[in-house]
Amino acid sequence: MTPVTASAPKKSVKTQPPLPGGFAGQILRVDLSRRRCWPEPWGSPEEMRDQLGGIGLGSRILYKETRKGKGNVGWDHPDNRLILATGPLAGLPVWGTGGLTVVTIGAGTNGPTSTQANGFFGTNLKYCGYDAIVIQGQSKDWVYLYIDDDRVELRDARSYLGKDTWETQDALSENLGLRGHQLSVYSIGPAGETCVRFAAIQGDYGHVASKNGVGAVMGKKKLKAVAIVKGTKALRAADPRGLVQAADEIAHDLQTDPSARSLYEYGTLPGVVNLSKMGALPIRNYTTSVTGVDMAPWEAPKLREGFDHRGHQCNSCGMHHCHMSVIRQGVHKGKIVDEPEYEGWSGAGWTIGVTADKDGVAWLNTQLDRACLDVNEFGWL
Structure with missing residues (x-):
């Protein structure tokens, strides 16, 4: 299977307003049916502040893109979105902010859901220049999504089938030559591959987005894993001194x-x-x-x-x-x-x-x- 690389973003003549601190300003679109990936600006500074965090961004996308009459598309429909999103603090030196939010139509209730997991995924994604990944469609063959800064590829995942989530991360780390926190992997194990209705998405050895069958959604799309290299993109805080001071105060209160x-x-x-x-x-x-x-x-x-x-x-x-x-x-x-x-x-x-x-x-x-x-x-x- 030949890897599919992300399309280059189209040049825009329109001047973009300055981004609020903490945002990358782009989402990564992945269409598994068409085997196509592309980056896309996602909102104005006002929208970013209004639709705050992974839940705010994810729920907006899910509502706009999965409505069908008075309800929504089914969890196993190709038009269902699997959204892996971060908040503005991901990648900044604040405790508890490096994870991700998964937003989708869940397999457990067949309704909108969100669930969180910690680890390094959100930080690595932000350092690659994206606030979220929006996955649609269903692949014909098993694939995994590889992200390394602007290099985005859908790669053959058939050799990883049947492996549990720890084994999958071990194998990807070995094959990609990356160790430790250089690579964040969120994947599904056998339960997700067979679309068990309470399957989860697990990553970074022990962090789990567990609620409402999000792993079954990933399995239905034949997406075995998302592997993100810790990128090199700069991330700006609007008030760096104030951010560090607030983070230190929160940490101090938690400890004392x-x-x-x-x-x-x-x-x-x-x-x-x-x-x-x-x-x-x-x-x-x-x-x-x-x-x-x-x-x-x-x-x-x-x-x-x-x-x-x-x-x-x-x-x-x-x-x-x-x-x-x-x-x-x-x-x-x-x-x-x-x-x-x-x-x-x-x-x-x-x-x-x-x-x-x-x-x-x-x-x-x-x-x-x-x-x-x-x-x-x-x-x-």
């Missing part, structure tokens, strides 16, 4: 404010014990919220005691909640897993009645990520 420090140290891990105290922990498929289990081992610090940890923060983020862990004992000894957040401990544990085997829950949560399944929907089944 008693009401926020647990989020800084543990993310959502305290949710297991806190929801148990409230009588809201979902146990055995929501048949009860009462447990006789000693909850002391499920306190956030205890959840980390049994694992060897490695930091796995997102772009420009100092939060301590993203870890890669190594299981120390048992049948999964030596396995590398992504530390579950609350939803992982719940969906792969308490909701299915597992209340003691923390190693097994961490392993299962990672297997679900690798297969690209939403851990919550898995637990509800």
Whole structure:
């Protein structure tokens, strides 16, 4: 399969107004049916401020381009859009802003949806000169989208079929000769390839856009992965000093404010014990919220005691909640897993009645990520 390269943008004689700080000013259009890619300016400074963030931009595009009478096109229709969008802070030195928002007609409800994931995708996309990718159509053969600054190609992905999301990222990194954060890959595993209705899109080893079957939409389009090299385009902040000052103040508050420090140290891990105290922990498929289990081992610090940890923060983020862990004992000894957040401990544990085997829950949560399944929907089944 010959790679398809993006068309060069047409020269415009109209002078473009200065962009607001933080925006690249372009979206990348990808038509899988016609195997065509092209960049496109997407709005005025006023529109950029009005339709703020990945959700604002994505929802505007989805509404304008998928309306059909009084409803919308179906999730599996070629005219459905799969929009991978960023906000104006992506690529700037602010905690928690390097991810992406996925907007589409979801397979779970067949209605509009948005879901977020962290990592490095949004930053790499912005450094390549785009605020969003808008994908339409359906490919005849399996492809992946490769982006490296102005070089945009649809490439043959048949050799990656059947691989889970971690294996896909490993293989692409090896084949492209890129390591670490030089390359961000968001892909689908076997669940997305077979259009499971609660399939997710997973990337950068453990970050998941999980809600409403967005991975099934990607699978229906026969798009195995999007691989973005960390680009070289400059990004401007309107007030660099003010931006850094505000970011430092937010980081300081997260680290020192008693009401926020647990989020800084543990993310959502305290949710297991806190929801148990409230009588809201979902146990055995929501048949009860009462447990006789000693909850002391499920306190956030205890959840980390049994694992060897490695930091796995997102772009420009100092939060301590993203870890890669190594299981120390048992049948999964030596396995590398992504530390579950609350939803992982719940969906792969308490909701299915597992209340003691923390190693097994961490392993299962990672297997679900690798297969690209939403851990919550898995637990509800």
